[in-house]
Amino acid sequence: MKGIYVIAVAFLASWSVCTANEDQQSVQQIESQDDIFRQCPYPDINPRNTTTHIAHESDCTKFYKCLLGRGTEQLCPLIWKNDPTKRLHFNRTAQVCDWPWNAGCELCPGKDQNGEYPPESWIADPKATNCRQYIKCKQNGQQEKATCGNGLCFSRTCQACVEDRAGGNCGDRIPDPGTTTTTATPNPDECKTGDRLPHDCDCGKYLQCYDNKDWILQWCDGGQHFSPTTKNCLPPDEAKCTLLPRKN
Template identity: 45%
Template sequence: MWFDTGIYVIVITFLGFWTNNEVIAKENQLEQSILKGFYEDGIPTRCPYRENTTATTHLPHETDCTKFYKCLWGKTFLIDCPLIEGTPIRLHYNRHKQICDWPWSADCVYCPSRNKNGTWPQSKLSHDTQNCSTYYVCINGEKYLRYCPINTCFSRTCQNCVVNRSDGNCDQ
């Protein structure tokens, strides 16, 4: 009798582990499909609904290099980069590193520098905060002026022309 009970316990334990691993695998697949479209070239373009507990997601502000959004469960919270000590000048948000950085290395006003492996990072920069329909595309470290379609504005957050760019919205 004890032997029969032991087999049942082993079978139930095995089924529990097998079912749990299958649930975890399905959750991982769901999370990966949700996160698709949240990143362009490895850089976030919107807040994920489900945050990874080991990393925080940040998004660049639509127009202001000195601001960024901190993501929490799909919502955005506007943050100012700190002042450079002893000056009235703020650091700029670096969307590649997701930190506040020196203005000349933050890739907000200037095209990014060549990577160590010799490739050029893709980037689009705001051209004029008064005229939101123009922006620059950086190709091999050089700026090229581009225009958004009518009734759209360029968003640094989305790296694209969108209808609504407030609060990191990418029209999706």
């Protein structure tokens, strides 16, 4: 039965394939590393009526299905039938919900079947304590850490640092800001041992204060989410994580 379910999941993942339209003259473009859509196109520049999907700004398990220039949030299928927490990740290059180790969302993508690395892409730093830190996945396989400027957050949708990334919004996109030494780590003066704060980018993570001075990154177990209300890890439907970034 498990083999049948895996086949079904693979079918659902393949169903979400997006054929990007080659005619993008009217789409507002970013100085980008590839030609993947970062905003939902309008029908007049997508005459073949193909479905376009764009990456979610911060959640690997979600993406946006485009219609009439607007995106509707979608959730990737579960990986295993008996595990209600682990889901496939959206692969913005292949335009499908893919295995997490292939999707290039939490890990930089590896070599393709021809032994070559894909074009440069950016992913959120999985060890980050705020929404500003990200990793550049270079075309030669190298990785480089970088940090968005104050008041900006990294958006996987836009592949850029933006002021408002909610809903896949790219707004005033900032090209590569370069690596900086500034971070948005919470103020140590407000740190009291045992205090907890939600993570800026990942519902499954949170920050906990130790020794009245250090905010340490923590993970929820078993696919649970951190609840900003109860300050505990709960099932996702109870935690109601909203991924609203803290003010710097």
